[in-house]
Amino acid sequence: MSHGTRHGGHRARAGVLLSCLLALVSAACTGGPERTQGSGAEGPAAEGPLVVASGLDVTGSGSVRQQLIEEWNRRHAGSKDRQAKLVELPGGADQQRSQLLGALQSGSARYDVVNLDITWIPEFAEAGLISPMPVPESGAAADDALDFIRQVYATTEWEGRSYARPFNTDVGxxxxxxxxxxxxxxxxxxxxxxxxxxxxxxxxxxxxxxxxxxxxxxxxxxxxxxxxxxxxxxxxxxxxxxxxxxxxxxxxxxxxxxxxxxxxxxxxxxxxxxxxxxxxxxxxxxxxxxxxxxxxxxxxxxxxxxxxxxxxxxxxxxxxxxxxxxAVLGGQNLAVTADSPRADDARALITFLTSRESERCLLDAGFAATRDSAYHREKERCWPRVAAALRPAGDTPKAASPGEDIREEQPQAERDAYIQTLGAALTGAVQRPRTPxxxxxxxxxxxxxxxxxxxxxxxxxxxxxxxxxxxxxxxxxx
CATH class of the missing domain: 3.40.190.10 (Periplasmic binding protein-like II)
Structure with a gap:
């Protein structure tokens, strides 16, 4: 089809923004130089919590990522060295990428885990800034890896190796x-x-x-x-x-x-x-x-x-x-930084944050989950304390103030239909170019x-x- 003169107004400004609920960041990345994988065995012992660097939570859900970090910390309450801390980076995706590249290349910030946009994996891997993940060849770990949606898991790979685990995904x-x-x-x-x-x-x-x-x-x-x-x-x-x-x-x-x-x-x-x-x-x-x-x-x-x-x-x-x-895939993957002195603990944290229960929490909060099992209500449930933190306080609907419009909760049947639509969309999605x-x-x-x-x-x-x-x-x- 030929395209001649187009209708006017294409240079017009975007409409007035809604409330702060819509103040969202833009959404919806390996085989490079080998780097020594830190395990805590070399150099001085690391102090302080495991640090996870991530962009802002766009779901308006009360920060499900932070709630998952807190659940990890509760499960490791007796181990000070295994506590974790979430650091949210300001700005849009381009600014976050620049911050992470600068921090990891200069060593100016001690991050153990980075939450990377899926398109950044080849670049960070090629630069030797993140470590390859272990390859589970058999047993429970190998079976668990098969639960990730195939197209989504492929976003963690570069030159035949996986450098991350899918955390939350996205699709148009x-x-x-x-x-x-x-x-x-x-x-x-x-x-x-x-x-x-x-x-x-x-x-x-x-x-x-x-x-x-x-x-x-x-x-x-x-x-x-x-x-x-x-x-x-x-x-x-x-x-x-x-x-x-x-x-x-x-x-x-x-x-x-x-x-x-x-x-x-x-x-x-x-x-x-x-x-x-x-x-x-x-x-x-x-x-x-x-x-x-x-x-x-x-x-x-x-x-x-x-x-x-x-x-x-x-x-x-x-x-x-x-x-x-x-539809194009979006989303973020969790990777261990090449210079983390506690790579083993960092990988364990990633395993927890991308577990079946955690992925269900992410789905319930508004993210697209990366695991097939998350899209089947009868199979998985969110961690109970995380689910309670994400739920509005109390089980009784609040009373409306005079003149206030209180929206009804969405019927579960409609929510289930949406989840099935989302899961189907992910299985047919395509990637953006994979390149450093x-x-x-x-x-x-x-x-x-x-x-x-x-x-x-x-x-x-x-x-x-x-x-x-x-x-x-x-x-x-x-």
Missing amino acids: LLYYRTDLLTRVMAADRLPTATWKWDQLYSSVKTLELNPVRPDERAGWTTQLKQYEGLTVNTVEAFADARIELTDSEGRYTSNADELRKGLDTLLDRVDRGRVQPAAPASDETASLTDFVEGRAVFLRHWPYAYGALGDLMDPDAYDVNRLPGK YYGAFTQVLQTQVHALLVAESPDLDEAAVKLDSALRDVFAGR
Whole structure:
């Protein structure tokens, strides 16, 4: 499909943000130089707690990560040296990556465990900043490793070795306004797990939506601001066009013709989907705001939005399903730093934090769990004291103050259906390029694709040739 002059408003600012509940960080990484794996046997004995460095908790759940650390500490109350401490790094993903790289390369901060975005694993491994994890060949440990969702576990690997354990994962989902859709179509025409993008375009056409200003209702919205959200949306469009940018070893495998096809698919979503005019300036918070306030009928977002929507909207006003097409994996993995003097204890802590019970706690709190067993209620339960800490105080619903709207708890059947949808979406998800040069890759992609999105008359041929040349340099380390 050719793309000529585009509808105006693409440079408009994102809509007004909601409450602090939506002050979220952007979400949803090995075989390098061998480093001595610390075990506490060499050098002076380490003092103080095991230190886990992580980004901020985006779920608004009362920090389930902190609650899991406290559960570990309770279970090791008699061992001062095995206590653990969570250090949350400020800023967005790019800032956190820079902080961690600087700290580990300089030794300026003593971290034993780092919670890394899945795209950082090859870079940190190649630089020798994290240690390979032991390979369980048989027994209970090997059986336990098989419980991780295969696609998710693959994000811990680089050059044939695993350098981490999956902590929480992420995947794109399609949220939609049932209250708006059912005004013009029957319930049996609402999104299903087998929907394609053409069906979304058809629904938007039925709704007769054609927004030109940010205050007008659009067909859908997503994260097209010049940051990692744009990379994710672009890679999803490329995956639907059957374009893989690299092979498993990070070598560039595409060309200008393929890139043009992928870029055309992305622009199709913008034009035929009648995207919110504010989308090129929207991140997770802004796009969720537009959806909640009725400025978009469909929304591509991460799983934590499901919990946020439960606090912001009537449960009958929206629903969620798999994306119509490929969805990209996000999430974080826990790795032992190469210079940790207590690597054995650090690995034991990681084993606890990624256990079946802990993963169920993460799922209950709003993260996407990394284990298959977490998606089966009859198999696993969250640690009781963690579950109690995450639950609102007391079992009795609070009384409403005069004029206060108290939302009902979501029925368990609907929650179970959502969990099954999430689990299915994860098993079919795709990865972003696996490369030690991911930081350079995503910056190049964001810059060139965003320029294309905001152009009044985009030239796809020229954009594809330019992007092809830039990506060849990036993936060659130039």
